[in-house]
Each structure stands twice: as structure tokens, then as C-alpha cells.
Amino acid sequence: MKLNIAVLPGDGIGPEVTAQAVKVLKAIAINFNHVFTFSNAEVGAGAIEKFGDPLPESTVETCKNADAILFGAIGKTSYDLDPYAKVRPEQGLLRLRKTLDLHTNIRPVIAYDDLLIKSSLKKTQIKDTNLVIYRELTSGIYFGDKFLSEDNNTASDVCKYTRNEVERVAHMAFKAAQSRKRKLTLVDKANVLESSRLWRRVVQELASQYPNVEVTYTYVDNAAMELIINPKQFDVILTENMFGDILSEEASVIVGSIGLLASASIGDKHVMFEPIHGAYTKATNKGIANPIASILSAAMLLEHFGLDDEAALVREAVDKSLTLHITTPDLNNKYDNITTTKVGDFIEDFINNPDETNLN
Amino acid sequence: MKLNIAVLPGDGIGPEVTAQAVKVLKAIAINFNHVFTFSNAEVGAGAIEKFGDPLPESTVETCKNADAILFGAIGKTSYDLDPYAKVRPEQGLLRLRKTLDLHTNIRPVIAYDDLLIKSSLKKTQIKDTNLVIYRELTSGIYFGDKFLSEDNNTASDVCKYTRNEVERVAHMAFKAAQSRKRKLTLVDKANVLESSRLWRRVVQELASQYPNVEVTYTYVDNAAMELIINPKQFDVILTENMFGDILSEEASVIVGSIGLLASASIGDKHVMFEPIHGAYTKATNKGIANPIASILSAAMLLEHFGLDDEAALVREAVDKSLTLHITTPDLNNKYDNITTTKVGDFIEDFINNPDETNLN
Ligand SMILES: CC(C)[C@H](C(=O)O)[C@@H](O)C(=O)O
Ligand SMILES: CC(C)[C@H](C(=O)O)[C@@H](O)C(=O)O
Numbered sequence: 001m002k003l004n005i006a007v008l009p010g011d012g013i014g015p016e017v018t019a020q021a022v023k024v025l026k027a028i029a030i031n032f033n034h035v036f037t038f039s040n041a042e043v044g045a046g047a048i049e050k051f052g053d054p055l056p057e058s059t060v061e062t063c064k065n066a067d068a069i070l071f072g073a074i075g076k077t078s079y080d081l082d083p084y085a086k087v088r089p090e091q092g093l094l095r096l097r098k099t100l101d102l103h104t105n106i107r108p109v110i111a112y113d114d115l116l117i118k119s120s121l122k123k124t125q126i127k128d129t130n131l132v133i134y135r136e137l138t139s140g141i142y143f144g145d146k147f148l149s150e151d152n153n154t155a156s157d158v159c160k161y162t163r164n165e166v167e168r169v170a171h172m173a174f175k176a177a178q179s180r181k182r183k184l185t186l187v188d189k190a191n192v193l194e195s196s197r198l199w200r201r202v203v204q205e206l207a208s209q210y211p212n213v214e215v216t217y218t219y220v221d222n223a224a225m226e227l228i229i230n231p232k233q234f235d236v237i238l239t240e241n242m243f244g245d246i247l248s249e250e251a252s253v254i255v256g257s258i259g260l261l262a263s264a265s266i267g268d269k270h271v272m273f274e275p276i277h278g279a280y281t282k283a284t285n286k287g288i289a290n291p292i293a294s295i296l297s298a299a300m301l302l303e304h305f306g307l308d309d310e311a312a313l314v315r316e317a318v319d320k321s322l323t324l325h326i327t328t329p330d331l332n333n334k335y336d337n338i339t340t341t342k343v344g345d346f347i348e349d350f351i352n353n354p355d356e357t358n359l360n
Numbered sequence: 361m362k363l364n365i366a367v368l369p370g371d372g373i374g375p376e377v378t379a380q381a382v383k384v385l386k387a388i389a390i391n392f393n394h395v396f397t398f399s400n401a402e403v404g405a406g407a408i409e410k411f412g413d414p415l416p417e418s419t420v421e422t423c424k425n426a427d428a429i430l431f432g433a434i435g436k437t438s439y440d441l442d443p444y445a446k447v448r449p450e451q452g453l454l455r456l457r458k459t460l461d462l463h464t465n466i467r468p469v470i471a472y473d474d475l476l477i478k479s480s481l482k483k484t485q486i487k488d489t490n491l492v493i494y495r496e497l498t499s500g501i502y503f504g505d506k507f508l509s510e511d512n513n514t515a516s517d518v519c520k521y522t523r524n525e526v527e528r529v530a531h532m533a534f535k536a537a538q539s540r541k542r543k544l545t546l547v548d549k550a551n552v553l554e555s556s557r558l559w560r561r562v563v564q565e566l567a568s569q570y571p572n573v574e575v576t577y578t579y580v581d582n583a584a585m586e587l588i589i590n591p592k593q594f595d596v597i598l599t600e601n602m603f604g605d606i607l608s609e610e611a612s613v614i615v616g617s618i619g620l621l622a623s624a625s626i627g628d629k630h631v632m633f634e635p636i637h638g639a640y641t642k643a644t645n646k647g648i649a650n651p652i653a654s655i656l657s658a659a660m661l662l663e664h665f666g667l668d669d670e671a672a673l674v675r676e677a678v679d680k681s682l683t684l685h686i687t688t689p690d691l692n693n694k695y696d697n698i699t700t701t702k703v704g705d706f707i708e709d710f711i712n713n714p715d716e717t718n719l720n
Contacts, residue, residue: 075551080577083550083560090551120589125480141501141519146554155558156520159501163513189602190443191435191450194506198515200443217440222638224610225618228588229480242549246606249581253588278582 001305002035006066008059008096010044011089012279013289013340014072020291020344021070021298024317027351028302028310039066043096044074044089044279054092060099063270068301069100071274072294077281089279098138102265102272104169105137105244106176106300109231109251109261114322118256118331121228126254131234132180133251134173135244137265139165140195142241161195161240166202172266173238174210183235185216187223187243199240220247227251248276257330259290262297264304271304273297287339290328292318295347317350361665362395366426368419368456370404371449372639373649373700374432380651380704381430381658384677387711388662388670399426403456404434404449404639414452420459423630428661429460431634432654437641449639458498462625462632464529465497465604466536466660469591469611469621474682478616478691481588486614491594492540493611494533495604497625499525500555502601521555521600526562532626533598534570543595545576547583547603559600580607587611608636617690619650622657624664631664633657647699650688652678655707677710 007022009015022038029036041059048054054074063069074089096102111119111129119126144158177184186203188196200217207215218226220243226233227247231254239247252258258277265272275293283289295318302311321327325334326346332338367382369375382398389396401419408414414434423429434449456462471479471489479486504518537544546563548556560577567575578586580603586593587607591614599607612618618637625632635653643649655678662671681687685694686706692698 080551083557083564088551094552120481120485122480122482142552144516147520148554148558152558152561153523154520155554156504156518157553157555158516158518160507160514160516189605191440191448192454192502193517194508194515195517197443198508198512201512204443221605221609224584224606225612228610228613243606245549245581246584246603250584250588250610252585258585 001307003067003305004037004039004065005301006062006069007038007040008043008063008069008071009040010072010074010279011046011076012073012281012284014044014074014279016285016289016340017275017291017294018070018072020340020347021294023344023348024295024314024351025298025301027348028314031351032307032310034307043092045076045079047092048087048089052087054087054089055095060096063096063100068304069270069272070298070301071272073275073277073279075279075281094142096272097265098143100270100272101138101267102270103136103138103165104172104266105135105263106266107133107135107244107248107251107261107263107276109133109248109254111254112256112319112322114319115256115331120253125229126231129231129254131231131237131251132176133237133239133244133248134169134176135239135248136165136169136241140241159193159195159242161198163198163202166199167206170203170206170238173236174206174213177213177236178210181235182212183214183216185218185223185234185237187218187220187237187239187247189220190217191219195240203238223247224250228253252276257290258293259328259330260292260296262293262300264297264300271301273301287341288329289340290330291340291344292321295344313351313354314347316354317347320350321346361667363427363665364397364399364425365661366422366429367398367400368403368423368429368431369400370432370434370639371406371436372433372641372644374404374434374639376645376649376700377635377651377654378430378432380700380707381654383704383708384655384674384711385658387708388674391711392667392670403452405436405439407452408447408449412447414447414449415455420456423456423460428664429630429632430658430661431632433635433637433639435639435641454502456632457625458503460627460630460632461498462627462630463496463498463525464532464626465495466624466626467493467495467604467608467611467621467636469493469608469614471614472616472679472682474679475616475691480613486591489591489614491591491597491611492536493597493599493604493608494529494536495599495608496525496529496601500601519553519555519602521558523558523562526559527566530563530566530598533596534566534573537573537596538570541595542573543576544573545578545583545594545597547578547580547597547599547607549580550577551579555600563598583607584610588613612636617650618653619688619690620652620656622653622660624657624660631661633661647701648689649700650690651700651704652681655704673711673714674707676714677707680710681706
């Protein structure tokens with residue numbers, strides 16, 4: 001298969017972790033006779049510094065011409081601390097999601113047996129957790145009208161949804177549930193928000209098209225609690241943009257490190273794969289950033305194109321690295337010298353020589 | 361002291377748990393020579409059924425004439441499942457908060473040594489956690505303009521804040537920090553929301569008035585993770601209405617049961633005390649509802665009026681009930697027959713006879 005992949009490393013640890021994912025994809029290409037080509041492009045704080053724009057037109061073009069996008073991370077502390085900044089790194093990511101209409105963000109949350117011990121949660125609580133969050137990604141309060149009064153003393157954001165916006169992500173979530181444990185939980189705040197009541201109505205209506213899927217409805221405050229108390233009750237969680245942002249990062253505690261969580265952002269024409277962690281500026285260039293979220297995002301990319309054996313091999317390599325403690329410090333109590341690159345190298349080696357590495 | 365207390369038991373388990381809190385307040389009054397009078401009033405689904413209004417004018421009057429309000433819980437499953445309902449129990453609570461201008465909701469989260477084992481989190485993670493969430497309660501997306509198109513296909517909610525709304529809750533949070541560990545964390549989503557940037561600006565400005573308070577800023581997604589990974593890092597968490605709703609219910613996992621979390625809602629003229637749990641309809645009248653959140657809300661009421669010894673005694677009684685496993689099933693692995701009323705009776709007895717009960 002030929003795939004043209006746009007690579008947007010972004011800021012902070014983005015470049016380091018993305019480099020490992022690219023390395024892994026290259027190894028897959030060689031071993032499975034695919035032709036993957038990679039086109040790099042700028043986004044985020046770096047792009048602001050170079051072009052005055054967190055999402056230069058050239059980056060949009062590169063993405064539009066690609067079969068898939070591999071995204072790193074964006075953000076920079078100086079912008080975080082400046083609530084007056086008009087141009088912000090995050091706008092690059094948000095505009096990209098919107099421009100490419102990447103409406104459905106898929107965030108799997110899987111408790112690895114080897115990592116149960118790393119979680120803040122008790123082992124019995126999380127063992128066998130395997131859920132996936134379907135987060136709407138191009139609407140809601142992220143993209144509604146924003147307002148700031150001239151005197152800077154009144155500010156507002158609008159959370160708006162249309163039926164169509166809810167339907168498309170809901171259909172994807174229902175379909176996912178059908179091929180999983182056939183349970184879908186809509187998370188909303190329908191007791192307070194008009195937009196949540198729209199979500200609830202639409203999902204109630206669609207439910208009849210998926211009679212074999214059991215649908216439950218939970219308020220977001222309750223969901224934030226249940227996700228920790230009893231994560232195993234969930235199969236597919238469907239929710240709007242902001243709630244999905246909060247719940248998916250919260251869910252990282254189940255897995256043991258945010259450095260493990262991958263995601264796919266799916267639109268009708270374009271697809272993007274990105275770790276859910278941020279730019280983690282403090283860790284930049286220290287070799288401590290966990291590349292697994294980015295590598296697993298690459299695995300999701302492969303799966304998206306039906307390259308299931310290839311993805312399975314990547315996942316096997318990741319599992320192996322976890323079992324053998326070839327992991328960055330966020331996960332490692334055993335060895336203290338495993339860098340970002342070493343993890344990438346190990347996974348690359350495993351792909352090149354699955355049997356040999358197995359023997360180690 | 362004379363206190364006129366409005367009691368709004370509400371729906372579901374509200375009446376059962378509130379009855380225990382009233383019992384406890386009566387015991388305090390007798391033992392400390394106070395005169396507490398109680399005026400009951402209707403709110404929520406019950407009020408809709410009787411008066412067609414979740415917050416009848418008579419209830420508002422009762423509350424306005426009271427020194428303090430003790431609130432139970434509201435909500436009913438039939439409304440939860442009907443996203444077309446125009447009149448909803450929750451409107452009673454929200455209108456009450458708004459009408460009485462109860463702008464600051466204070467939610468303490470304290471890990472009890474006796475309950476560490478009950479938490480989903482590992483003991484080492486949570487031991488000695490003592491944080492408090494200051495949640496803005498009368499503005500934000502809860503109270504901004506709502507819109508539903510005639511065809512029911514587009515819906516929106518506005519999250520709006522003014523400088524003044526941020527300032528008043530922020531001042532209260534800063535003051536609380538000064539008398540605690542002098543750390544304040546603002547939780548927002550300033551990388552995306554205009555309203556969050558207003559919060560960040562205002563808090564940055566106020567910080568100079570509280571030079572002995574260390575201020576940090578965290579995005580809500582990150583906060584949802586950090587609250588579980590390392591809750592001990594927090595002292596005072598300050599946040600807007602919706603984020604406060606989510607984070608405070610999430611934080612209940614630290615304590616081991618949502619049935620333990622009390623809150624105070626403070627305005628310039630009125631004060632209300634309420635458990636953070638909901639109506640928990642399924643548990644109604646089964647004797648399994650945990651009354652401690654309501655009883656601790658009563659303790660917060662006493663503290664609000666400077667009755668610190670009285671509150672301390674209530675807290676001591678609660679601690680004792682936890683140590684002796686005189687608790688409802690959500691907390692009890694030892695005895696299976698301790699009802700809501702029994703917990704209330706034990707705490708009442710302790711207040712009447714602290715020394716004797718101590719000997720048991
Ligand atoms: C960086 C930020 C704008 C982004 C979001 O809030 O969507 C991130 O937190 C994520 O979850 O992808
Ligand atoms: C019942 C509901 C409207 C309420 C809220 O969202 O504020 C509750 O969850 C709370 O936290 O007090």
C-alpha cells in the first residue's frame with residue numbers, strides 16, 4: 001500500500017515522540033512492502049514564531065494532500081500564562097480539526113496487565129478495563145462564538161450543537177459498540193444544558209437503529225466519578241467536545257500514564273492520529289517523553305487503512321516493551337536510563353525481528 | 361444562639377438524609393442551649409407534582425426569611441429520561457441558587473484515615489488529602505442564555521462571566537487559602553475559552569493582593585487527571601460552575617463515597633448547606649442512603665455561624681461512626697444492617713453523651 005503521511009510534530013515533546021512513531025511506520029513499511037512517504041509541516045508555537053500563524057496555509061495544504069496526518073503536540077508555557085495573547089498555539093490544532101472536519105475523536109482506554117501496578121487505582125478496580133471514548137471534536141464550546149467586551153470585563157463562549165453534528169459522531173459510536181461489547185453510554189448534562197438535551201434526544205432516536213446496543217445515559221459529573229469507581233462498566237462512551245476532553249484525560253489514570261493514550265480523529269475526507277497528551281514543555285529534549293502514545297496513534301493509523309497485521313505487530317512490540325520494562329521514567333521503576341529514543345529503537349527492532357526480540 | 365433554618369428535603373433520598381441532619385442539629389441545640397427552629401418547604405420534583413413549579417414562591421419566601429437553608433437533593437428519573445420536559449426538578453435548585461445569589465459553593469474533600477481502604481485509589485495516593493473546591497455557583501453555562509430552534513434541531517448554551525462574578529468567588533478562595541496551606545489552583549480551559557481567559561486574568565490580578573498565597577493555573581483536563589494521580593498537591597481549587605460540578609463529584613472517589621461530601625453555598629445575604637450527592641432515586645426509602653454528607657453540611661452550617669465547638673462535636677461523632685463502622689452499606693463491609701436512621705441515631709447519641717459513647 002502507498003500512503004502519503006503528513007507529519008506535524010508541533011511543540012514541546014511533540015517532535016521527539018513523533019520521530020519514534022515515524023521510525024516505527026518506516027519499519028512497518030519495509031517489512032510489509034508498503035510505500036509510506038512522509039511530509040513534515042509546522043504547527044503550533046513553532047509555526048507562530050516562524051510564520052506568525054499557528055496553522056500556516058502550507059501546513060493545511062500538506063494535510064489536505066495527505067492520506068493521513070500524524071500529529072505530535074502543541075502548546076507553550078508562555079502562552080498559557082498570558083491570558084491576553086490573541087494568537088495561541090492551540091488555535092493551530094483547533095483550526096486544523098475544523099478545517100479538515102475531523103468530527104470524531106476516538107480515544108481507547110485499555111488497562112495493560114503489566115501496568116496495573118502503575119495506576120493510582122487499585123488493581124482490582126481496573127484490571128480488564130477496555131473502553132473507548134467517542135468525543136465530538138469540531139463543535140460545541142470549542143468552536144461556538146466567543147465574545148470579549150472592550151473593557152475586557154465580560155467574556156463568553158457559546159456551546160452550540162446541531163442535530164447533524166450529533167448524529168455523525170453518534171453513528172460512529174453506535175457502530176463501534178456493535179463490534180465491541182454492545183454498550184453505549186451517552187455522557188451529557190441534560191438536567192442543565194439545552195445542548196445536552198439535544199444530544200439525549202438524538203441518541204434516543206438513533207438507538208432504535210441499533211437495537212442490539214444497550215444505551216445508558218449519565219450526567220458528566222457522575223461519569224467523572226464512575227470512570228474511577230468502576231471503569232469496567234463502560235464499553236463505548238459518547239460525549240460532546242469539552243466533556244470528552246476532560247473525561248479522556250481523566251481516564252489516563254486507569255492506564256497508568258497519559259503517555260500511553262493514543263487517539264484517532266476521523267472526518268469524512270481526512271484522518272489524523274495524535275497522542276492525547278500535550279506538549280509537556282518541561283520535559284522537552286530530556287529524553288524522558290513517553291513515545292508510546294504516538295506509536296499507538298501510528299497503530300491506529302495502520303488499522304484505519306485496514307493494515308491490521310501491521311498494527312497488531314506494533315501493538316505486540318509495545319506490549320513487549322512494557323513487559324520488559326523498556327519504558328520511559330513515567331512507567332519505569334526498574335531501569336532509569338531508558339530514553340524516548342531507546343523505546344522507539346526497541347519497538348523498531350521488534351518489528352524488524354519479532355522472533356529474535358522475543359527471545360531476549 | 362437563635363437560628364431559623366429552612367429545611368428543603370427535596371426528592372429521592374433527600375428527605376431521609378435531611379431528617380438525620382435535623383436530628384443532629386436538634387441535639388446540638390439542646391446540649392448547647394441554642395434555639396434552632398425549622399421551617400420545611402418544598403422543592404424539586406415533589407414541588408412540580410404539588411404546585412406545578414419546582415420552586416414555589418412560598419419556598420423562596422421561607423428561604424429568604426431563614427438564617428440558613430438546609431437542602432436535601434433533587435431530581436427524578438422520569439425527567440432525566442425525558443429530554444423534552446420543559447419543567448425540571450433541577451430548575452428548582454438552580455433558581456434557588458440564583459435568586460438567593462449563592463455565588464460561592466465550598467466543597468471540602470478530606471480523606472478519612474478510617475476510609476482509606478474504601479477508596480478506589482491506592483492508600484498512599486490519598487492519605488492526608490485535604491483540599492477544598494471553591495466553585496462559582498450562580499453563573500457560567502448553567503445560567504447563560506439557552507436556545508432551542510423551533511425544529512428542535514439546534515441547541516445552545518452560553519457560558520458567560522463578568523469580572524465581578526469571578527472576583528467575588530476568587531476573593532473567598534484566596535481568603536480560604538490564607539487560613540489553610542496558602543496554595544490556590546485556578547482550574548480553567550484558558551487555551552480554548554474566552555471566559556476562562558477572563559478567569560485567568562482576574563485571578564492573576566487578585567494574586568498580588570494575597571502575596572502569601574502561591575497561585576498555580578491548570579487546564580481542566582489536566583486537573584481531572586491530577587486530582588486522581590496526586591490529590592495531595594492541592595489545597596484550594598478555584599473554578600467556574602461546570603468544571604466545579606465535574607471535579608467535585610470526581611473528587612468523591614478520594615473520600616471513598618459520594619455520600620460523605622458536604623457543601624456550603626454562600627451568598628452575601630443568604631447561605632445554604634447541601635450534600636453534593638443527588639436524589640439517588642433508586643435508593644429511596646430503603647434505609648441505605650448515607651446521611652453523613654447531609655450531617656456534615658449541618659456541621660458547615662454551625663461553623664458558618666461561628667459555632668465551632670458544636671461543629672467539632674458533630675465531626676467527632678461522624679469520625680466515631682466511621683471508626684466503629686456505624687455506616688450505611690456504601691461504606692460498610694462489616695455490618696450489613698446499619699440504616700440511614702441508625703447512623704443518625706448514633707451521631708445524635710454521641711452528641712448527647714460524647715464520653716459514654718466513646719467507651720463503647
Ligand atoms: C491542546 C488542547 C486544545 C486539546 C483540546 O482541548 O482538545 C487537548 O487537550 C486535546 O485533548 O486534544
Ligand atoms: C442537580 C444538579 C443541577 C447540580 C449541579 O449540577 O450543580 C448537582 O450536580 C450539584 O453539583 O449540586
